[in-house]
Amino acid sequence: MTLDVGSTLVVREFGPVTLEAIVRYAGASGDFNSIHYDEKFAESAGYPAVFAQGMMQAALLGTAVVEWFPGASVRTFGVRFRDQVWLNDTLCCRGTVTAIEPTDGGSVVTIEVGVTATPGERVVLTGAAEIKIPDGSTN
Amino acid sequence: MEKQVGPRIPFVIEEGAVRQFALAAQMKDAWNYGPGSVIPPTFLMSAAMWFPPGSRVSSGFDRARLLHGGQEFVFGGDPPRVGDRLTAQDRLADRFEKTGTTGGRMRFAVVVTEFRRAESEEIIAESRATYIEREART
Numbered sequence: 001m002t003l004d005v006g007s008t009l010v011v012r013e014f015g016p017v018t019l020e021a022i023v024r025y026a027g028a029s030g031d032f033n034s035i036h037y038d039e040k041f042a043e044s045a046g047y048p049a050v051f052a053q054g055m056m057q058a059a060l061l062g063t064a065v066v067e068w069f070p071g072a073s074v075r076t077f078g079v080r081f082r083d084q085v086w087l088n089d090t091l092c093c094r095g096t097v098t099a100i101e102p103t104d105g106g107s108v109v110t111i112e113v114g115v116t117a118t119p120g121e122r123v124v125l126t127g128a129a130e131i132k133i134p135d136g137s138t139n
Numbered sequence: 140m141e142k143q144v145g146p147r148i149p150f151v152i153e154e155g156a157v158r159q160f161a162l163a164a165q166m167k168d169a170w171n172y173g174p175g176s177v178i179p180p181t182f183l184m185s186a187a188m189w190f191p192p193g194s195r196v197s198s199g200f201d202r203a204r205l206l207h208g209g210q211e212f213v214f215g216g217d218p219p220r221v222g223d224r225l226t227a228q229d230r231l232a233d234r235f236e237k238t239g240t241t242g243g244r245m246r247f248a249v250v251v252t253e254f255r256r257a258e259s260e261e262i263i264a265e266s267r268a269t270y271i272e273r274e275a276r277t
Contacts, residue, residue: 014165021163028156028163030188033202045203054207055184059164062180066166073218074180078211127209129180 003109009095012064016088017052025056047084054081057091057115057125064093065113065129072133075108079127089117091124098128106134145196145229149257150189152178152223160185176221180212183219183254183266186227196229198248200272208247208269216263224257232267243274 022036031053034041042050058079065074085091092115099110108130115125154173160182161169187195198205219225233249247269254264 021165025163028159029185031184033205035202041203055181055210056163058210059160059179059181059184063161063164063166065180073177074212074214076211076213077180078209080209081207 003097003100005097005100007097009064009068009097009111012060012067012093013090014060014063014093015090017085017091019050019087022050022052022056022087025053025059029053029055029059031055049086051084051086052089054079054125057081057085058127060091061093061113061115061125061127064095065111065131068095068111069109069131069133071137072109072131075130075132077127077129079113079125081125083117083122083124085117085124089119092116092118095129103132106132106137108132143196143231145190145194147226147228147255148186148190148194149224149226150186152182152219152221152225154221156185156188157182157221172221174222177218178220181210183212183227183252183264184210186252186254186266189227190229194229196231196250198250198270198272200246200248200270201275204273204275206271206273208271210269211267213265213267214263216261219254219264225263226255226257226260228253228255239274245274246272248272 026032036053095111095113098112101108110130113127117124157172161172161179164179229252232251235247237245239245250268252266255262
């Protein structure tokens with residue numbers, strides 16, 4: 001794959017989101033805020049149901065980034081959470097190359113990233129990442 | 140007075156913890172993580188597991204009104220790998236307020252976690268969390 005500014009990366013889909021996936025992320029990250037798996041607590045806080053941790057979406061996006069750039073190393077990764085992700089949502093991770101700069105022993109690729117949730121095509125996460133690709137890599 | 144800087148907490152990037160995280164992140168090759176593997180991009184969030192009670196800097200926000208607004212990671216030098224010994228330390232970087240689109244007052248707190256190599260004390264990663272507290276419903 002040849003990357004140029006404006007190149008779009010292959011959309012990576014995850015889901016549908018299950019309570020098991022949310023609880024697994026809670027266990028793996030140590031984030032046990034019960035708003036994400038305890039329906040009564042979520043309702044008492046004014047939500048219609050439990051919703052996924054923002055960082056679960058970010059972790060899935062991280063997986064997409066690692067798959068898009070195997071063998072490269074992430075220099076920066078920043079996200080903003082725009083909307084809740086509910087059970088049974090399907091998530092699509094997208095990326096677009098916005099800059100490519102040469103650096104010592106390789107290049108740094110900047111990508112704009114986003115996650116949308118269906119149904120409704122809601123934008124749930126936006127962000128950007130910088131990835132260092134060593135010379136001679138297949139990217 | 141509010142705690143602005145927490146203590147430095149030592150921890151090891153454990154293989155099992157990284158695999159569990161990679162599985163939770165639905166990585167196809169989660170089982171390939173082993174000694175020396177570069178960690179998944181957001182793995183350092185799980186540093187939460189190594190902080191003893193009371194050693195984190197907290198936003199102090201009401202859990203029912205708490206939103207995670209954003210998260211940023213910056214890595215420098217050689218990336219963190221399975222087996223590395225690091226320290227993690229929180230600091231409160233910023234607090235501010237904004238009026239939301241519906242007129243409600245929202246409070247913000249930015250907590251930065253600094254990751255250093257345990258031996259050289261070189262900073263190799265920084266994680267920046269923005270927390271938001273929605274206004275109480277009346």
